[in-house]
Amino acid sequence: MIETIKRCVCDACGAQGPEALESESPERLAEREGWAVDRAGGEDYCPACAAKRKTSASA
Numbered sequence: 001m002i003e004t005i006k007r008c009v010c011d012a013c014g015a016q017g018p019e020a021l022e023s024e025s026p027e028r029l030a031e032r033e034g035w036a037v038d039r040a041g042g043e044d045y046c047p048a049c050a051a052k053r054k055t056s057a058s059a
């Protein structure tokens, strides 16, 4: 069988999150590492960019 590797990519800087096999959730793995993940299909941010966004004014 073919295993598909999925991973989150930061929408701000392009950093790549932890790899997840098809049976795993890349969102969950990324969140465990401090990523800010929008499960609704929105933007994902690595820990560094998530921290930056938190300190700046939110919309």
Ligand SMILES: [Zn+2]
Residues within 6 Å of the ligand: 010, 011, 012, 013, 014, 015, 045, 046, 047, 048, 049, 050
């Ligand atoms: Zn980033």
